[in-house]
Amino acid sequence: MAHCHCPGLKIEIPAGARRIVLAGNPNTGKSVFFNHFTGMYVDVSNYPGTTLDISYGRYGSDVVIDTPGVYGISSFNDEERIARDIILSADLVLNVVSAAHLERDLFLTQQIIDTGVPVIVALNMMDDAKRLGIEVDVDRLSQLLGVPVIPTVAVKKEGFDRLKAELFTARPGHTIPGLEEELNQLLNRVGSRGEALLVLEGDPVIAARHGCKPGTRREEIYRRRRERVNEICQQVVREISRGAGLGTILGRWMIKPLTGIPILFVALWAMYKTIGVFIAGTVVGITEETIMQGIYEPAVRKFVEQFIPHSSVPGTILIGEFGLLTMTVTYLLGLLMPLVVGFYFFLSLFEDSGYLPRIATLVDRLLTSIGLNGRGVIPIILGFGCVTMATITTRLLSSDRERKIAIFLLGLTIPCSAQLGVIAGMLATLGPQYLALYALVIFSVLVMAGTLLSTLLPGKSADLFIDLPPLRLPRLDNVLKKTGTKSYHFLKEAAPLFVLGALIISVFQITGILEFLQNLLAPLTVGWLNLPPEASTAFIMGIVRRDFGAAGLTALALNALQTIVALITITLFVPCIASILVIFKERTRKEAVLIWGSSWVAAFLIGGLVAQLARLFNPAGDHIQVIPVILSFVVLTLVIVGMCLFIRRAKPTTNVPE
Amino acid sequence: MTLDRMKRGQRCRILSIPSELVRAQALRFGIAEGEVVTCCEVIPAGPVVISKNRQEIAIGRGLARQIEVEGSF
Ligand SMILES: Nc1nc2c(ncn2[C@@H]2O[C@H](COP(=O)(O)OP(=O)(O)OP(=O)(O)O)[C@@H](O)[C@H]2O)c(=O)[nH]1
Numbered sequence: 001m002a003h004c005h006c007p008g009l010k011i012e013i014p015a016g017a018r019r020i021v022l023a024g025n026p027n028t029g030k031s032v033f034f035n036h037f038t039g040m041y042v043d044v045s046n047y048p049g050t051t052l053d054i055s056y057g058r059y060g061s062d063v064v065i066d067t068p069g070v071y072g073i074s075s076f077n078d079e080e081r082i083a084r085d086i087i088l089s090a091d092l093v094l095n096v097v098s099a100a101h102l103e104r105d106l107f108l109t110q111q112i113i114d115t116g117v118p119v120i121v122a123l124n125m126m127d128d129a130k131r132l133g134i135e136v137d138v139d140r141l142s143q144l145l146g147v148p149v150i151p152t153v154a155v156k157k158e159g160f161d162r163l164k165a166e167l168f169t170a171r172p173g174h175t176i177p178g179l180e181e182e183l184n185q186l187l188n189r190v191g192s193r194g195e196a197l198l199v200l201e202g203d204p205v206i207a208a209r210h211g212c213k214p215g216t217r218r219e220e221i222y223r224r225r226r227e228r229v230n231e232i233c234q235q236v237v238r239e240i241s242r243g244a245g246l247g248t249i250l251g252r253w254m255i256k257p258l259t260g261i262p263i264l265f266v267a268l269w270a271m272y273k274t275i276g277v278f279i280a281g282t283v284v285g286i287t288e289e290t291i292m293q294g295i296y297e298p299a300v301r302k303f304v305e306q307f308i309p310h311s312s313v314p315g316t317i318l319i320g321e322f323g324l325l326t327m328t329v330t331y332l333l334g335l336l337m338p339l340v341v342g343f344y345f346f347l348s349l350f351e352d353s354g355y356l357p358r359i360a361t362l363v364d365r366l367l368t369s370i371g372l373n374g375r376g377v378i379p380i381i382l383g384f385g386c387v388t389m390a391t392i393t394t395r396l397l398s399s400d401r402e403r404k405i406a407i408f409l410l411g412l413t414i415p416c417s418a419q420l421g422v423i424a425g426m427l428a429t430l431g432p433q434y435l436a437l438y439a440l441v442i443f444s445v446l447v448m449a450g451t452l453l454s455t456l457l458p459g460k461s462a463d464l465f466i467d468l469p470p471l472r473l474p475r476l477d478n479v480l481k482k483t484g485t486k487s488y489h490f491l492k493e494a495a496p497l498f499v500l501g502a503l504i505i506s507v508f509q510i511t512g513i514l515e516f517l518q519n520l521l522a523p524l525t526v527g528w529l530n531l532p533p534e535a536s537t538a539f540i541m542g543i544v545r546r547d548f549g550a551a552g553l554t555a556l557a558l559n560a561l562q563t564i565v566a567l568i569t570i571t572l573f574v575p576c577i578a579s580i581l582v583i584f585k586e587r588t589r590k591e592a593v594l595i596w597g598s599s600w601v602a603a604f605l606i607g608g609l610v611a612q613l614a615r616l617f618n619p620a621g622d623h624i625q626v627i628p629v630i631l632s633f634v635v636l637t638l639v640i641v642g643m644c645l646f647i648r649r650a651k652p653t654t655n656v657p658e
Numbered sequence: 659m660t661l662d663r664m665k666r667g668q669r670c671r672i673l674s675i676p677s678e679l680v681r682a683q684a685l686r687f688g689i690a691e692g693e694v695v696t697c698c699e700v701i702p703a704g705p706v707v708i709s710k711n712r713q714e715i716a717i718g719r720g721l722a723r724q725i726e727v728e729g730s731f
């Protein structure tokens with residue numbers, strides 16, 4: 001047994017086995033090929049420091065490795081770094097390209113050929129190309145690239161027999177001219193042609209690995225490669241018709257505000273109906289109450305009580321109120337898991353259909369004003385599912401600054417689905433004007449906090465620069481598979497943190513710290529928020545789980561005004577203990593403490609502001625004058641945003657995209 | 659002129675792209691300096707979508723403001 005050469009990635013390669021690497025642009029069908037080649041026996045290895053799973057499996061006596069889709073290999077992002085390392089260690093690359101997108105896809109093909117590795121090209125999506133009226137001269141393409149090209153339709157398994165028969169006729173292709181001399185010079189130091197090429201292209205990681213200086217010729221090489229690819233395309237691609245299909249038209253509608261916003265609302269509404277109503281209600285009702293609390297918890301309690309008394313310290317930790325074996329397991333599997341699966345299902349659906357980058361384009365404007373770009377919409381949507389999951393997902397944002405802002409906003413303003421369920425129930429009894437007040441206050445806090453952060457943090461966020469792939473009807477099997485891997489991954493990563501969180505809270509409970517905090521908070525709750533003293537218990541419970549906090553409020557006798565103040569405060573209050581642990585793990589300790597601390601301040605500041613404003617506008621009543629309070633918040637937001645704009649204008653800006 | 663001034667349906671030649679990383683990424687997508695592209699959508703105050711053949715790219719307003727183009731073809 002030998003290991004894959006890729007640094008860090010542990011893949012068992014039997015002696016004598018060849019490494020067949022699948023590579024290609026995003027969404028070209030690599031994984032369909034991979035599944036076909038490897039069948040059932042697939043292993044997954046996680047690349048260190050990323051959420052990216054690398055699947056690999058046996059094909060005969062050889063090993064097939066799937067890679068994430070990339071537009072080129074270098075060090076621009078995690079996906080690329082991983083794809084780069086795996087491709088550089090390949091014995092043979094099966095490059096999957098989309099026949100409908102040759103101009104874009106062949107750039108990577110040419111780059112892989114330039115590394116000198118044997119390549120075979122699967123010209124996939126021939127059906128799509130046909131539908132779009134694109135004809136490709138396959139033989140000519142093969143001649144020009146210097147490697148075999150096999151036309152395929154992966155989803156119908158067309159061309160697979162030929163591909164398998166000819167797989168090992170893969171050979172090194174025609175590289176772009178003019179690099180040989182320099183490559184040969186570097187080869188002595190670096191040891192492989194592929195790595196030499198990347199050093200020449202200025203890849204800092206590869207250069208550092210061999211202790212040489214990164215080259216400065218990336219742009220020139222890229223330009224020549226692009227010219228070469230354009231030349232090839234001119235010779236092999238023929239477009240018969242150019243009509244705008246339904247997909248093209250719908251794609252346009254999705255990004256124009258006038259039509260795009262209604263479409264987005266329909267999509268979100270469908271999501272709400274599925275996740276908010278069906279999963280959160282029916283499914284969770286079964287998984288959490290019937291199965292976990294009805295069957296699982298009593299069984300575990302009974303079992304543990306045979307050995308340890310329930311009221312002892314280890315008893316409290318294991319099966320008490322926040323027990324590791326009771327609450328933690330119920331929460332993770334009974335409540336969170338169905339919701340997380342639901343959210344990942346929609347995310348995969350949006351991703352697979354090509355809708356996601358269009359949402360990002362549509363909302364880009366909105367998000368740039370709070371220091372993010374369109375891509376920030378992904379963690380924000382996911383935040384409504386589970387803030388912990390969303391915080392992990394911020395890894396896909398392009399700069400550290402954006403991650404900071406996104407994580408802070410998630411922790412402060414986005415209520416997770418568990419909490420939202422309780423909040424929606426309480427708001428429903430109050431009437432629509434209160435719902436509007438709640439939503440507007442939270443939204444204005446989001447805008448204020450985002451604008452402030454984006455003004456105060458140094459630097460400037462990256463601009464949007466994304467590929468809009470053609471719209472496609474998503475395939476259910478693919479979507480389900482993605483949902484499965486993502487959910488599994490979340491569980492694997494988050495479960496230990498939930499366990500640790502429960503442990504910390506149990507210790508707090510046993511040592512009396514929890515009660516101490518409750519008493520500490522009571523004066524603030526009564527004097528500033530005008531709530532009964534018991535409300536402080538609810539807030540402290542919110543440290544554990546956000547929905548615990550909200551649920552604690554339902555038990556209190558609150559009037560309409562108090563309810564709204566309490567709900568706003570609990571929403572803005574600190575992220576749950578698992579989220580804060582993720583922030584600890586993902587970011588620095590200082591940042592986590594800062595986020596936690598400022599959530600306390602912001603929650604009580606804003607909650608109190610609403611309470612005090614309501615009293616100001618209506619000194620006697622227990623009701624609230626909704627309109628003046630909303631207006632006050634609008635004015636406050638405008639003032640803050642205006643101030644920030646003023647500061648920004650004074651401060652010189654530099655632009656560093658991606 | 660800069661890219662953000664383009665109107666829907668107009669064609670233009672890209673003269674310069676500011677940052678080296680964006681230039682590299684654009685080259686991979688098939689869009690190089692000197693190339694003629696079509697502006698196929700302009701989101702009010704938002705991104706500009708350009709296309710070349712079937713490749714569509716959305717470019718944030720801030721970046722579009724820094725891309726020098728020469729219209730119209
Ligand atoms: N019409 C058509 N669709 C295909 C074909 N091959 C794959 N697809 C679909 O294209 C989508 C993407 O396929 P994947 O296998 O996930 O692509 P991938 O290259 O692994 O994508 P990433 O891993 O995200 O880079 C799926 O919905 C497939 O069902 C094909 O030949 N024709």
Ligand SMILES: [Mg+2]
Nearest residue numbers: 030031067069
């Ligand atoms: Mg894949």
